[in-house]
Amino acid sequence: MQAELTGYNFAYLDEQTKRMIRRGLLKAVAVPGLQVPFGGREMPLPYGWGTGGIQVTASVIGSDDVLKVIDQGADDTTNAVSIRHFFARTAGVETTEVTEEASLIQTRHRIPESPLSEGQILIYQVPIPEPLRFIEPRETETRKMHALTEYGVMHVKLYEDIAQFGQISTAYAYPVLVNGRYVMDPSPIPKFDNPKMHQSPALQLFGAGREKRLYAVPPYTDVISLDFEDHPFEIQSWDEDCALCGATDSFLDEVIINDAGERMFVCSDTHYCRQNRDASDG
C-alpha cells in the first residue's frame, strides 16, 4: 500500500469541482434517468478506465466513508485495485471488500450479489451513457428523442432481434425505463443484474467521464427492463453451479483451465463467493 499523497486536495478534486459535480448529481437524482452534462475534469487515470465513476466517488466521499471498488464483480482485478489505491492515497479512507460494510461501492460491469441497503451508494463507471447511441450516433438527435420520449426505435431494435433470432439478443447494457420516463443505459452490466436496480434501497449514481454525463436512480425507483408481453425480459442462467462455493444464484465467470479447453464456472462476485465458502467451512 502506497503512502498517502500530499499536495493534493482530499480525494484529489478541488472543492469547487466537487460542488459542481454534486450540483449535477442533485439534478440527476431529481430527474431519474436524465443525462446531465457536467464539466468533467481530466483525471490522472485514462478516460475509459473509470474517470466518471472516480469523479462521482471523489465528489461524494467523506473521511468517515468506507469504500469498496469492484471490476467484473471482483475486488482483486487490476483496475479495481488501482482505483482503490487512488482513493486510499488521496483520501486516506477505509476500504473494504465486504459489500455490507461499504458505504460507497464503485463498480464496473456488475452489481454485487448481496442485496444493498438504505444509506449505501452504488457508483457505476459508464463508457457510453446514451442508450440510443448505437441506433443514432448523433447527440443532437438523441437529445431530441429523449425530450420527446421518442423511444420507438429502441423497441424496433428489440423487435428486429426477435424477428431474426427468436429472442432479444442484448446480453449486457440492456436498456431500462426509469421511473416511467427516461430510457437509460444501465452501463455494461449483464442483464442478469438489471432486476437488482428496480426499487433498490441504495442510491445509484452513474458517471461517464469521457462523455461528460451524470445520471442517477434514487432509492426505491422503478427500473424496468424493456420487453414485450409475448417476449418477457429474462436473465441469464447456467447449468453449472459455482465450482468454488456451490452458489446456484450468482453470475458465473467461465474460466478455461487447460489447453484442451476444459472449463470451470466460478462466481464473478469474489466477496459473495468467499462469504459462501466461509459459511460452509464454519
Place this chain on the structure above:
Amino acid sequence: MYVAVKGGERAIQSAHELLAEMRRGDPEVPELTLEQIQNQMGLAVDRVMNEGSLFDAELAALAIKQAQGDMIEAIFLLRAYRTTLPRHGTSEPIETKDMRVLRRVSAVFKDVPGGQLLGPTYDYTHRLLDFTLAAQGEAPTEDPSSDLSSHAFETEVSPDPEQMARVLEILERDTLVETPKGPDVPSRDLTREPLDYPVDRATRLQALARGDEGYLLALAYSTQRGYGRTHPFAGEIRSGVVSVSMPFEELGYALPVGELLITECEMINQFQGSADVPPTFTRGYGLQVGLSERKAMSMALVDRSLRADEFEEEIESPAQDEEFVLSHCDNVEAWGFVSHLKLPHYVDFQSELELIRKLRDARETQDAS
C-alpha cells in the same frame, strides 16, 4: 489458479518497476536532461504543449522524458497536471500583426509587404540521413557565422517594431475575402464545460487547437482529395514571438506578462457565393504554440470544412461534420477509450457466450424438427 487469472496488487507494483527500468534504459548511457529535450527536441515539446494545452516547455520536456517519447502519454501527463492548476484569468487577445516574425510565407502572392521570410524550416532540406550527427559530431554548418541555436534565434527575429500586416487583411480591403466576425459570445473553457452541439466557431477552434495532429492532418488531407473539397490556398503562414498581456483589475488596464512563440495559418478558400452573397474568398484559421506548422495548416483546413453549414454547402464528408470531427479529435479521450479494451470484460463476454450458445441451440432444435 483462479486468483492468478485476476491480476493483483503485486502485479501492478512489478509492472511499475519494470517500466521504470525500461524507461531509464542502459544505465551506462547518460540520462537525458530536460534541458537537452527542450533544446534538441523542441518540435516534440511544441506538440506536447499544444495538445496538452499547457504552455510550459520544461514540464512538457519532463512529460516526454517520463513517457519515453510517447507523445500521447506525454500529452496525457501534462493534461492531468494542468487540470489541478488554478485559473487566474483570461489574457487579452494576442495581436499577430505585432509578431516579431521568424518565418513568414504566402503562397498566393509572389511578394507581400514585409516580404517572404523562410526561417528555420525542413521544407527544402533533402531528406538524407546525416551520418555526421550519428557520429556524435555536429553537422558542419555551411556558414560558420550563421548560428541557429535558440540563443541566437531571439535576435534573428525581426526586431522591427512596426506591424506586419496579415496578407488576408490586405485582401479584405477589396472585400474579395470575407471579414472575420468576432465571437458573439464570450469564449468558454471546454476543459471546464462540456461541449454542447452545435458549437460556435471559437469553441470549435479551441477543440481543434488541442486536437490530435495526425487526426487533423488526415481529415485535412481528405478534403484535398475530394471528401468535402474547399479549394484551399495557403494565404499566409507566420511563426514568431507575440506578447501576451493580462488585464489587471486594480490598474484598469492590461500589462504584458510574457512572450509566446506561435505559428498562425490562414487559408483562403473559394466560395461560389449564394443568393445574397457574391462569389468571394472565405477563410480557415489555424493557430498553434511553437513551430507547429503541420498542425496549424491542418487545423485551418478543417476549420474551413466545418464552416460548411455557414456557407450552405452540402455536408457529406467526415471533415465537414462537426459532431464527428470534434467528438473524436481528442487523442487522450480516444486512446483512453481504445485502451480500455485491455481491461477485463469477462462478465460482458460471458453474457455474450451464453447468448450465442443459446441462439445456436435454438437453431439446432429448429433444424432438427
